[in-house]
Amino acid sequence: xxxxxxxxxxxxxxxxxxxxxxxxxxxxxxxxxxxxxKPTSAIVIISAVCFGAEAGFLVGAMTGFVSNFFFAQGPWTxxxxxxxxxxxxxxGFLIKKNIINNKTKLYIFGSLTGFIYGWIxxxxxxxxxxxxxxxxxxxxLYIASFFPDLTHSIATVIFLRFLYDPWRAKLKRxxxxxxxxNS
Numbered sequence: 001x002x003x004x005x006x007x008x009x010x011x012x013x014x015x016x017x018x019x020x021x022x023x024x025x026x027x028x029x030x031x032x033x034x035x036x037x038k039p040t041s042a043i044v045i046i047s048a049v050c051f052g053a054e055a056g057f058l059v060g061a062m063t064g065f066v067s068n069f070f071f072a073q074g075p076w077t078x079x080x081x082x083x084x085x086x087x088x089x090x091x092g093f094l095i096k097k098n099i100i101n102n103k104t105k106l107y108i109f110g111s112l113t114g115f116i117y118g119w120i121x122x123x124x125x126x127x128x129x130x131x132x133x134x135x136x137x138x139x140x141l142y143i144a145s146f147f148p149d150l151t152h153s154i155a156t157v158i159f160l161r162f163l164y165d166p167w168r169a170k171l172k173r174x175x176x177x178x179x180x181x182n183s
Contacts, residue, residue, distance in 0.1 A: 003054050012178045016171065020047040021059045024084075025067035027159075032071075036151040040067070041113045042159035044084050045106070048092035049164075050171040051180075056088025079124035083117045090116075103164070110160045114152030118145045 027039035048056020064080035
């Protein structure tokens with residue numbers, strides 16, 4: 001967040017990021033009845049692809065914060081902010097380094113994000129809720145989270161499949177219209 005802030009962004013640079021964070025938060029709320037199946041990570045990835053790694057982190061972090069006004073703030077919120085922020089940052093970084101250079105690689109990365117998010121959140125669960133730490137319990141968390149993380153991953157790939165091209169085209173147009181080409 002500090003890196004992005006040190007760039008001294010103008011309001012016109014913040015607005016698309018705020019909109020993307022709001023869309024990701026609303027997507028999370030709208031799909032609340034379906035456990036772990038949310039468009040959140042896909043929207044964070046699309047934001048990072050279009051605006052860069054720092055912007056991706058910002059969108060991810062704000063998504064966790066804002067959506068928890070509906071789901072409840074708690075000691076897990078910074079962990080969620082960090083998890084989605086890192087998904088955004090990694091997306092933008094891998095795009096910039098040309099590691100993700102086609103849709104297949106994008107979908108593969110998307111399929112990993114449910115596990116990235118889940119594994120980070122499992123650390124919070126272990127440190128924040130375990131009365132007495134044991135390695136067996138810690139690894140048990142990772143085993144128990146496999147299917148929720150898999151569902152998150154599948155959702156991310158499905159939402160990327162349907163949202164990536166149209167949203168990327170719209171965001172490209174927004175960048176051109178508002179002079180954000182170098183962001």
